[in-house]
Amino acid sequence: MSSSKKIILKTLDGGTIEILDEIALESKTIKHLMELEDWPDNVIPLPNITGRILAKVIEYCNEHIGDEDEKGIEKLESDGDFVKVDKDTLFEIVLAANYLNDYLNIKGLLVLTCKAVADKIQGMSVGEIRQYLNISFNFSPEEELHIRREEQLAFE
Structure with a gap:
């Protein structure tokens, strides 16, 4: 065409x-x-x-x-x-x-x-990746703990 x-x-x-x-x-x-x-x-x-x-x-x-x-x-x-x-x-x-x-x-x-x-x-750490990608970390300590527990269960 x-x-x-x-x-x-x-x-x-x-x-x-x-x-x-x-x-x-x-x-x-x-x-x-x-x-x-x-x-x-x-x-x-x-x-x-x-x-x-x-x-x-x-x-x-x-x-x-x-x-x-x-x-x-x-x-x-x-x-x-x-x-x-x-x-x-x-x-x-x-x-x-x-x-x-x-x-x-x-x-x-x-x-x-x-x-x-x-x-x-x-090869970057999670913190370095967040900084590089300009990702803010707005979780409370309780929310972070909850997320880490969920992630841990996902990889077991």
Whole structure:
């Protein structure tokens, strides 16, 4: 299926990015929108993603046009440089990949970024992981004891 329509993704910060037909056609959702006669302005709003992060996602998509899931996952090693970004950017890409997976069929990006987070927290203590992931610990001593007892029972 070839498309003469331009596919434009509109970001949270008001920017727009035009994507290649090959990327758009990976998505059943976008493919369906392209078939609609009354699709307004060929624009897909992405209210949860900034232009900076969407540009990274599209960079990944351009490198992986036509990859099947298995090929995308096999490329994790060669994609290592892609995830060499600061922690906040990595987390934003994870969230964007999760949000856009249905739109752009980018399971490989989601796997890649989640693996990068897992690699970073490997070997950390629970406290270090909480700090790294910015998870607050708001349990009372009684609640914590209850949770620890439940966890202990689960692993017996």
